[in-house]
Amino acid sequence: MKRRSFISHLLLSPVALPLLRLRAEGDEKDALLSGPLVGYSEITETAIWLQTRRPARAQIRYWIQGKPETARLSDECRTTQAGDLIAKFTLSGLAFGTRYDYEVYLDGARIERPYAMTFQTQPMWRWRVEPPPLKVAFGSCHYVNDPPFDRPGRPYGDAPRVFSAILAQKPDLMLWLGDNCYYREADYHTEAGMRYRYAHTRAQAELQPLWASIHHYAIWDDHDYGPNDSDRSFRGRDTALRVFRDYWANPAYGAPELPGCFFRFEWADIEFFMLDNRYHRSPNGLADDAPEKAMLGREQLQWLLESLRSSEATFKVVVNGGQMLNPVSPWECFSRFKAEQARVFDFIRAEEIPGVVFISGDRHLAELNQRQEPGLYPLYDFTSSSLTAGIATLSKAEQNNPCRVSGTLVEKHNFGILEFSGPRAARRLTMRCFDEAGIEQWKREIPISELRFPRKGE
Numbered sequence: 234m235k236r237r238s239f240i241s242h243l244l245l246s247p248v249a250l251p252l253l254r255l256r257a258e259g260d261e262k263d264a265l266l267s268g269p270l271v272g273y274s275e276i277t278e279t280a281i282w283l284q285t286r287r288p289a290r291a292q293i294r295y296w297i298q299g300k301p302e303t304a305r306l307s308d309e310c311r312t313t314q315a316g317d318l319i320a321k322f323t324l325s326g327l328a329f330g331t332r333y334d335y336e337v338y339l340d341g342a343r344i345e346r347p348y349a350m351t352f353q354t355q356p357m358w359r360w361r362v363e364p365p366p367l368k369v370a371f372g373s374c375h376y377v378n379d380p381p382f383d384r385p386g387r388p389y390g391d392a393p394r395v396f397s398a399i400l401a402q403k404p405d406l407m408l409w410l411g412d413n414c415y416y417r418e419a420d421y422h423t424e425a426g427m428r429y430r431y432a433h434t435r436a437q438a439e440l441q442p443l444w445a446s447i448h449h450y451a452i453w454d455d456h457d458y459g460p461n462d463s464d465r466s467f468r469g470r471d472t473a474l475r476v477f478r479d480y481w482a483n484p485a486y487g488a489p490e491l492p493g494c495f496f497r498f499e500w501a502d503i504e505f506f507m508l509d510n511r512y513h514r515s516p517n518g519l520a521d522d523a524p525e526k527a528m529l530g531r532e533q534l535q536w537l538l539e540s541l542r543s544s545e546a547t548f549k550v551v552v553n554g555g556q557m558l559n560p561v562s563p564w565e566c567f568s569r570f571k572a573e574q575a576r577v578f579d580f581i582r583a584e585e586i587p588g589v590v591f592i593s594g595d596r597h598l599a600e601l602n603q604r605q606e607p608g609l610y611p612l613y614d615f616t617s618s619s620l621t622a623g624i625a626t627l628s629k630a631e632q633n634n635p636c637r638v639s640g641t642l643v644e645k646h647n648f649g650i651l652e653f654s655g656p657r658a659a660r661r662l663t664m665r666c667f668d669e670a671g672i673e674q675w676k677r678e679i680p681i682s683e684l685r686f687p688r689k690g691e
Contacts, residue, residue, distance in 0.1 A: 263339065263342070263344050263345075264285045264286050264287055264289045264339045264340065264344075265283060265284075265285060265286070265337060265339060265344050266284045266285055266286045266318070266432070266436050267283070267284045267432070267435040267436040267440075267441070267444070268281075268282055268283030268284055268337075268435070268441075268444055268445070269281050269282065269283045269293070269335075269337055269350065269444065269445055270282040270283065270435075270444035270445070270449060270482065271351075271352045271444070271445065271446065271447060271448050271449060271482075272321075272448065272449060272450075272481070272482020272483065272484075273448065273450060273482060273483060273484040273498065274352065274353060274354055274355055274406070274448045274500070275354070275355060275484070276329045276330075276354055276355045276356075276357055277325060277326060277327045277328070277329055277354060278323065278324065278325045278326075278327060278354070279323075279324050279327065279352050279353075279354065279448070280321060280322065280323050280324070280482040280484075281293055281321070281322045281324065281335070281352070281482070282319065282320070282321050282322075282480075282481070282482045283319070283320050283337060284312070284317070284318050284319050284320075284432060284435065284436075285312045285318045285320070285339060286318070287318070288311070288312055288313055288314065288318065289311070289312050289318075289339045289340050290309050290310075290311055290339065290340050290341070291309070291310045291311070291312055291320040291322075291337065291338070291339055292306055292307050292308070292309050292310070292337075292338045293306075293307040293322050293324065293335055293336070293337060293338075294306050294307075294335060294336050294338060294343075295307070295324060295333045295334065295335035295336075295352075296333060296334060296335075297328060297331055297332075297333055298331075298332045298333060298334050298351065307322050307324060308322075310322060317428055317432070317479060319479055319480070321482060327354045328354065329354050329355065329356060329357045330353075330354060330355065330356030330357060330358075331353065331354050332351055332352070332353045333351060333352050333353070333354075334349075334350065334351050335350050335351070335352065336350060337350075346441070346445065348441070348442035348445060348446070349442070349445065349446045350445045350446060351445075351446045352446075352448065353405070353448070355500060355501070356501070358501065363656045363657055364501040364502035364547070364653075364656075364657050364660070365501050366501075366652070366653060366654045367405055367500055367501045367503055367651075367652070367653040368402070368403070368404045368405050368650065368651070368652050368653075369404055369405065369406055369407070369408060369500075369650070369651040369652075369653075370399050370402060370404035370406070370407040370408070370447070370648055370649070370650055371407065371408035371409075371410055371552075371592055371594075371617055371648065371649045371650075371651070372395070372399070372407075372409070372410065372594065372617050372618065372619075372620045372647070372648040372649065373409070373410035373411050373412050373413070373454065373554065373594025373595060373617065373618045373619065373620065374411075374412040374456075374594060374595070374597055374618045374619030374620055374621070374622040375409075375412065375413050375414060375415075375434065375619075375620045375621050375622065376389050376390035376412075376414075376415045376619075376621050376622035376623075377390050377393075377414070377415075377433060377434045377437050377621070378390040379417075379433055382417040382419055382420075383417070389415075389622060389623050390621050390622060391621050391622075391623075391646065392621075393437060393439040393440070393620075393621050394439075394646075394669045394670065395620050395621065395646050395647075395648055395669040396439050396440055396442075396443050396620075397439070397442075397671075398648070398667060398668075398669055398670060398671035399443060399447075399648050400442055400443050400446075400447070401671055402650055402667070402671070404447055404650065405447070405448065405500070406447060406448040406449070406450060406500065407443070407447050407448070407449050407450070408450050408451070408505070408507075408552055408592070409449065409450070409451035409452070410452060410454070410552060410553070410554055410592070410593065410594035410595075410617070410618075411452055411453045411454025411455075411456075411457060411458075411510075411554030411594050411595065412453075412454045412455070412456040412457055412554070412594065412595065412618075412619075412622065413434075413451055413453065413457050414430055414431055414433075414434035414435075414456070414457050415430070415434075415456045415457070415622065416430050416456055416457065416458075416459065416460075417430065421459045421460055421469060421473075422468075422469060424469075424472045424475070424476065427469075427472065427473060427476045428476055428479075431457075431476060431480045435480065449481070449482070450481075450483055450484075450498065450505070450507065451477075451481045451483065451494075452494050452495070452507045452508060452509060452510075452552060452553075452554060453473075453477060453494055453509070453511060453554065454510065454511065454554030454555065454594065454595055455511060455554075455565075457473075457477070458470070458473050458477075458511040458512075459473055459511070462517055462565060463511055463514075464511065464514040464515060464516050464517065465511075465512060465513055465514050465515065465530075466516065467511075470511070470512055471492070474486070474492060474493070474494065474512065477494055478494075483496055483507075484496060484498050485497075485498075487509070488532075488536060491532050491533065491536070492512060493509035493512040493513065493533060494507070494509045494512070495507055495508050495509040495533055495536070495537075497540050497544075499546060501653065502546055502547040502548075502653075502657055502660065503546055503547065503548050503549075503550060503653055504544045504546035504548075504549050504550070505550045505552055506537060506540055506541065506549065506550065506551045506552060507552045508529060508533070508537065508551065508552060508553045508554070509529070509533060510528050510529065510553055510554045510555055511554070512530075513527065513529060513530025513532070513533055514527065514528050514529075514530070515527045515528075515530075517565060517569065521568075521569045521570070521571050522571045522572070523572070524572045525572075526569075526570050526571075526572065526573075527570060527572075527573055528555075528567060528570040528573055529573060534573055534576065534577075537551070537577070538576075538577070538580045541580070541581070541584075541586050541589065542580075542584055542586065544586075546588065547588055547653075547657055547660045547681055548588045548590060548653060548660065548662055548681065548684075549586070549588050549589045549590070550590055550591075550592060550651070551589060551590070551591045551592075552591075552592055552593075553567070553591065553592075553593050554593065554594055554595055555567065555593055555594075555595045556568075556593045556595065556596060556602070556614060556616055557574075557591040557593055557602075557614045558591060558602040558603075558604040558612060558613075558614040558636055559602050559614070559616075559631070559634060559636060560604070560634070560635070560636055561630045561631055561633075561634050561635070561636075562596075562628070562630070562631055562634075563628050563630050563631075564595075564596070564628075565595065578606050578609065578612075581609060582606070582607075582608045582609050585686045587610075587681070587684055587685045587686060588681060588684045588685070589612070589684065590612075590613050590614075590615075590662065590679070590684070591612065591613065591614040591615070592614065592615045592616070592617070592649065592651070593614055593615070593616045593617075594616065594617060594618045594619075595616075595618055596616055596618050596625060597618050597619045597622060597623060597624055597625035598616070598618060598619075598624065598625050598627070598642065598643060598644050598647075599615075599616055599617050599618065599641070599642070599643035599647045599649070599666050599674070600616050600634075600637050600638075600641050600642045600643070601613060601614070601615050601616070601637070601638040601641040601664065601666075601675075601677060602614045602616070602634070602636040602637055602638070603636055603638050604636050610683060610684050610685060610686065611683065611684070613664075613679065615649055615651075615664050615666075617647055617648055617649035617666065618647070619646060619647075620646060620648065621646065624644055624645055624646070625644070626644075627642075627644075638677065640675055641666065641675050641677070643666055643668065643674045643675070645668055645669070646668060646669035647666055647667060647668050647669065647674065648666075648667055648669075649664065649665070649666055649667075650663075650664070650665040650666075650667065651663070651664060652665070659680065659681070659682070660680075660681040661678060661679070661680050661681065662678070662679045662680075662681070663676065663677070663678050663679075664676065664677045664678075664679070
């Protein structure tokens with residue numbers, strides 16, 4: 234069945250006519266609605282995403298920074314109503330360890346933008362030099378107000394100051410940990426509604442400089458998957474996955490025989506394991522210690538364990554929408570899926586897998602949890618939330634969370650930074666939490682030596 238684009242949805246939705254009028258006015262300037270967004274980066278390849286206001290012929294012109302004579306032109310991609318006016322480009326055969334500038338052409342006309350448009354390829358460092366430094370931004374819970382669809386009262390989305398602060402940090406990449414947009418009741422039961430919400434959020438003006446010059450990788454949580462606290466029983470899960478794949482430029486989505494938004498990728502000597510905590514999730518209402526209760530599901534959990542076992546990365550960063558270590562949260566978290574959580578801890582211990590750390594979102598606050606399990610090195614979970622959505626108030630159960638590292642609770646808009654530095658044998662992870670103004674709230678350094686098992690005989 235031919236899917237309906239978000240533009241068609243707008244034409245049939247009277248409450249969205251002001252937005253349609255705004256986009257029509259934008260046609261007088263240029264045909265680009267949102268993006269370009271820089272997706273994954275590999276050693277000789279990267280991806281770029283964009284969305285137009287109307288059907289158009291799109292191309293990317295790119296060159297090695299400072300060397301305009303190296304300019305190349307991508308193949309042409311035609312955006313169509315049936316394809317939601319999206320274009321995705323895969324740029325291959327690039328020089329490794331190199332930064333490029335680029336520009337967008339629509340119908341042969343260059344699109345002017347007042348900010349940097351750059352991407353980079355990963356360096357070829359193995360067998361040659363020590364791993365390069367790496368700087369990673371991450372966050373979750375991005376709500377863009379849309380009055381016809383929002384609840385009455387005070388707007389839930391705050392001013393998007395945080396994106397300028399993230400850009401000022403000059404990270405190599407950004408991880409989006411879910412609730413990257415917020416489906417409303419009118420959105421999540423139709424594909425046209427989901428596409429409208431993604432397009433509305435993606436086009437936010439303050440996001441465009443960030444999209445254009447930092448590599449982006451994403452997973453989802455409940456609000457960009459379906460209704461609040463959604464699980465595998467959500468009837469629209471396959472539709473949600475199709476829309477997610479269209480709007481992000483990840484290197485992979487799930488496994489050949491296992492749908493989902495999970496994947497793994499490397500950058501330098503760091504590997505990221507991006508989890509899907511919705512598509513295979515059983516209902517939260519099952520007893521926490523029920524053996525069949527699953528957040529990841531049997532197959533995805535096995536994928537995670539085998540991926541950790543096969544990884545040769547110095548740090549192995551497990552990325553999830555919800556918290557992984559908080560033992561007292563009454564909300565959605567991995568500790569409410571006790572059998573799966575225990576299996577992860579047991580596997581890391583039994584296989585002596587070094588360097589595992591967790592990062593998470595969802596909670597509309599930031600904190601660092603540290604958990605000491607028998608026979609394991611300290612486990613850390615750095616939670617960062619929210620980017621623009623409302624700020625949470627701690628429940629009574631969590632006010633004295635025994636795993637929270639003192640001084641790391643941040644109850645305002647925030648984002649996280651992970652910095653990896655030093656030679657591989659003495660690699661170091663520096664965690665930093667910043668507020669929306671770019672002011673550092675706390676800092677914690679973790680040497681790789683802290684995340685290793687003792688050698689035999691020690």
